[in-house]
Amino acid sequence: MRTSQERQAQARPQPEVACRACGSANLSVQYGKYGYYLKCADCGGNTPAKPVCAACGQPARLSKSGAEFTATCPGGHRWAYWTNPA
Numbered sequence: 001m002r003t004s005q006e007r008q009a010q011a012r013p014q015p016e017v018a019c020r021a022c023g024s025a026n027l028s029v030q031y032g033k034y035g036y037y038l039k040c041a042d043c044g045g046n047t048p049a050k051p052v053c054a055a056c057g058q059p060a061r062l063s064k065s066g067a068e069f070t071a072t073c074p075g076g077h078r079w080a081y082w083t084n085p086a
Contacts (some may be wrong), residue, residue, distance in 0.1 A: 021045030028084045029062070029069050036062045036069070038082075051075050 011020050019040035027038040029049055051060040052078040053073035060071035062081060071081040 017047065019043060019045050020047045021046075022065075029082050031064075051081050054079075 005061065017027065017038060019027060019038070019042070022040060022043040022045060024040055024042040026041040029036055029046065030039045031037075032046075038047040038049050039045075040047070049062060049069075051062060051071035052058070053060050053071075053075060055077045056073060056075040058073045058075055059074040060077075060081075062069050062071055064070075067084040068080065068084065069082040069084075070078060072078045
């Protein structure tokens with residue numbers, strides 16, 4: 001039997017992103033001096049959070065609501081980008 005967190009993670013797929021330092025997928029979105037980035041829980045490395053719209057190919061901006069991050073492109077497309085682990 002799956003927990004509600006597992007069902008929620010399956011409902012909102014994470015983008016194909018890995019840590020650029022170690023290749024791990026154990027990441028969480030953080031906010032810093034230069035904007036949002038992905039922080040690796042395994043090695044502590046940082047990877048830029050640069051969402052690109054699948055529909056129009058334009059770079060998107062991230063917005064946060066609790067542990068969920070939503071990307072919006074200038075073309076008006078909006079999608080769930082990431083959900084940080086609890």
